[in-house]
Amino acid sequence: MTNMASGNTIAQVASLIGDAARANMLAALMGGQALTAGELARHAGVTAATASGHLAKLADAELLAVEKQGRHRYYRLATAEIAHAIHALMAVAAAGPKRHHPVGPRDEALRLARTCYDHMAGRLAIAVADSLHVGGHVTLSDGAGLVTEEGWRFLRSFGIALEPDAGTRRPLCRTCLDWSERRPHLAGRLGTALLDRVLDLGWVARQPETRALRITRAGEAGFTATFGLPASWWIAPQRHPGPAA
Amino acid sequence: MTNMASGNTIAQVASLIGDAARANMLAALMGGQALTAGELARHAGVTAATASGHLAKLADAELLAVEKQGRHRYYRLATAEIAHAIHALMAVAAAGPKRHHPVGPRDEALRLARTCYDHMAGRLAIAVADSLHVGGHVTLSDGAGLVTEEGWRFLRSFGIALEPDAGTRRPLCRTCLDWSERRPHLAGRLGTALLDRVLDLGWVARQPETRALRITRAGEAGFTATFGLPASWWIAPQRHPGPAA
DNA sequence: CCGACGCTTCGGCTCCGGCCGAAACAACCG
DNA sequence: CGGTTGTTTCGGCCGGAGCCGAAGCGTCGG
Known part of the structure; x- marks a missing residue:
């Protein structure tokens, strides 16, 4: 809950992305649609409890925006810049030596x-x-x-x-x-x-x-x-x- | 379990960047010049031993390229794509509203x-x-x-x-x-x-x-x-x- | 109302990974 | 040759972070 959004460093941002579960969630959100916490949990392959923690961190850092709708919570990437950063990381990751x-x-x-x-x-x-x-x-x-x-x-x-x-x-x-x-x-x-x-x-x-x-x-x-x-x-x-x- | 292949690799790259010491090193290398292990250690604020470990990881993942010159080791960003990714992360990190x-x-x-x-x-x-x-x-x-x-x-x-x-x-x-x-x-x-x-x-x-x-x-x-x-x-x-x- | 469902919070476990000092290499320099 | 400097390897310490199950709230539906 400690909204420290203003003081993000590059290391903080990167380490938020740098967890397998969270990265999978973010990759899923690159589709551009908002997804519910449960859907994201499935994408990440973790339980709802674990996913909830991850999503709270991402939202706290303002990498994700959240919208309540009934008993669902819809998460989406907060800005186009974040999508851009993830895209750039994908490019680096895919660039590796010819992963067949x-x-x-x-x-x-x-x-x-x-x-x-x-x-x-x-x-x-x-x-x-x-x-x-x-x-x-x-x-x-x-x-x-x-x-x-x-x-x-x-x-x-x-x-x-x-x-x-x-x-x-x-x-x-x-x-x-x-x-x-x-x-x-x-x-x-x-x-x-x-x-x-x-x-x-x-x-x-x-x-x-x-x-x-x-x-x-x-x-x-x-x-x-x-x-x-x-x-x-x-x-x-x-x-x-x-x-x- | 949606394509977790891409997510995983992204996570690896991002988590490499997502450490304060390594991020400082990478930021220093954004200047475009190759720097020695010792210089990078100072930039990161860690001992040579710690820096060496970090640099080995970064080089191993091919985020950095290394060149031996005498008893120095010069490190530089391996590709322009990596510079681009770091730049994109900087943009996200700096995006917080107006902290003066x-x-x-x-x-x-x-x-x-x-x-x-x-x-x-x-x-x-x-x-x-x-x-x-x-x-x-x-x-x-x-x-x-x-x-x-x-x-x-x-x-x-x-x-x-x-x-x-x-x-x-x-x-x-x-x-x-x-x-x-x-x-x-x-x-x-x-x-x-x-x-x-x-x-x-x-x-x-x-x-x-x-x-x-x-x-x-x-x-x-x-x-x-x-x-x-x-x-x-x-x-x-x-x-x-x-x-x- | 009451159960079902979605999500979050809590407590506890485990383990990964960063940090350092000391010592080992390696290269240059008398 | 030793001595100095730059870098890596090793061993051990320690904190932080991810994971889960169980329990606690809200919200929807009958």
Whole structure:
């Protein structure tokens, strides 16, 4: 209860993340949805009692925000910066010397399409980013993103209207290095808007208990028509699309 | 038991960073220079024996790279990704609302100009970024950076020649949110090139035992002439330059 | 009301991991 | 060659933190 949020040091933050149970909880929350204490306990593989302690610490340090709803308590990552830090740690962790990953079907679904806090990731997200890039709608050069005039028109026609300079300081269009594919996808406010829009259109659907996104029939048609993914893409999503491009 | 593989590895990395002594060492290495075990021990405030253990762990996990030189062992951050992760953690740790820091003269020097792994940070770096921005040499909109045609010419005349698409995947021009000032400065390959160039020109000099950069006489003249900093800047560097300016 | 359920608090156990001093290596320096 | 300095290894101490079961609160539902 001792809210010491103002005096956090880097070591304190890192050591909060640096416990297996808590890291699993945080990773689960990277899906962007708020989860209950019980769900998080299951994700972490500990009892409710243990999980409660962990969650109290994380909330106390303001890494998590909590919302009471009836007899449930919903936890979510408190800020986008925290998601960013966890993402950066994932990148470091995944960078290890060629851990040959035993890829299960479960991982396969995650690699295809998943949420990354508030935007899409995985092969689908990369394909969308590539499509916008080669279409001249955004420039992805240099790991940074910038929407072109043409791009604004295209996005509006797709149902996305962002104010170029909404009051927020939050970057409009960032690129985010994909954890599984090692290629950039779109993040920032644009990334959020894209995810919202394709969820709205019913092109993808969130899956319970996982960060994976299911691509619907409508989605297959929609992504093909709007972002020009070849029909073959849906049959044999290339294992390693190759950075060549 | 959801993908606990990723969680576990994250936890390992984070818990390595999540110790006060190790975090201090890593923070010291954010200056971008390699340091000896003894120097790092002093930075961490522990004995050589303790430091040695910590360094062995960090090197073992490949967060640090080590180089033997005579009877010294020089440690440095192993990759830019690791620097990035630490930076992200710093951002989270510093995010606590406005605890007014008791600013010592030491901090003051750091706020004025310092290195951030491989590029400049602090008020000087922000002034340079602002200058390049208002001069139309780079666009900083949206937290992303992009060099203009005009910008390339300017940089060449300043002695910086970067290949637009060198083989590396590393972003050419990123922006990095300044830890102390909360405004963006230039990172990426361009940021590195700028730091190298101003060190080469003798405009700034590294200080021993700290990340601070000392601005030389030549530097004052140079920055004023090339980046149009007003003479008043050197006398009373404004506390909060304000984004408008 | 009363039971079921979700979550937290409490008490106690265990063990991991940081810390140090002393001693062992290793490299340079007379 | 010893002596000095930088670094690692060893052994032992100790505190902190994670874990659980049981019990205590709230909240929902009948």
